[in-house]
Amino acid sequence: MDVLAGAGRGTAATSDVPVATEGLGLHQALIELHARHLGNRRGAVADYIPQLATVDPDPFGLAIATATGKLHTVGDAEVPFTIQSVSKAYTYCIAIEMIGREAMLQRVGVEPSGDAFNAIVFHPRTNRPFNPMVNAGAIAIAAILYEQAGDAAFELVLDRLSQAAGRRLGFDEAVYRSELETGHRNRAIGHLLRNCGAIDGPVDAILDIYFRQCSIQVTATDLAWMGATLAHVGEHPVTGRQVFGLAAVRDTLAVMFTCGMYDYSGSWAFDVGIPAKSGVGGGIVGVVNRQLGIGCFSPRLDAQGNSVRGIAAFEDLASDFGLHAFECTNQGSLFVTTVL
Ligand code: GLN
DSSP: OOOOOOOOTTOEEEOSSSOOGGGHHHHHHHHHHHHHHHTOOOSBOOOSSGGGGGSOSOOOEEEEEETTSOEEEEESTTOOEEOTTHHHHHHHHHHHHHHOHHHHHHHSOOOOOOSOTTOOOOOTTTOSOSOTTSHHHHHHHHHHHHHHHGGGHHHHHHHHHHHHHTSOOEEOHHHHHHHHHHOHHHHHHHHHHHHTTSOOSOHHHHHHHHHHHHTEEEOHHHHHHHHHHHHTTTBOTTTOOBOSOHHHHHHHHHHHHHHTTGGGHHHHHHHTOSOEEEOTTSEEEEEETTTEEEEEEOOOBOTTSOBHHHHHHHHHHHHHHTOSTTOTTOHHHHHHHHTO
């Protein structure tokens, strides 16, 4: 089911499904926030995946979806891009439901690594990936998906992510092919995981799931709904479909909070205070628990591989609206229940 209406560049739009007129305050604030950062052209698009180097660096879209089913968007919120590492949060959620929490902890840890997302480093004591948000962890998660679903694993992932977004998501064949042909570092990680017993099974088939999941196409609006589904304890706020179980959502949000922004995760938790996941396609999904999903898209990245405008936009959102998880005045809840 499609739950959204389109938004043109530089304009703000709301969903034609459930729009609240009392949300106009937020809407205006979003327009201003977007305008504040539109001129920021710092950073560079990812080019280590050749196809990603060809994307337009300029789009900037922002979308907020509420747990009550309302949507606010501004700018290029309907421009498609590849989800990349944002998918890791969702495949973790799917896999933990499949094998359970205890078995998962034996396979993939929950400690921030402090290293780059593509670092070839494993936990010194357990020899397992530090967490599911870095490539090594996500490839181990893809191995679990392969064990559980075999050749149907990617279709299952696409289906669940589509349910979380509330519409059938697309797939970028060119980015997939590009990563398949050049992803030697990820292939090395896969073989090392196999060598140290962290994964079992055919490395190529496992990496194929991983490369495919990274090539799923989303928009900032999709990310907002996908965040809102997590915020709404696994149920899509508009379709009413229970996409993920409560326990898996809790575990996923916890790992997003501590590990979702690679080696910027500590600063992000400190400054922004919202469980989030970024991807080198320029997307960031954020979750204000029980309240909001936030999606942002801007392809220019900083040195850690996080969207430059995305970080700036989230910092402003968190401070302007009191959305930090530990905001003592708890303006976030007040804002959502009274303004939206
Ligand atoms: N597909 C990308 C990779 O494996 C995902 C990385 C990312 O988004 N940080 O390199």
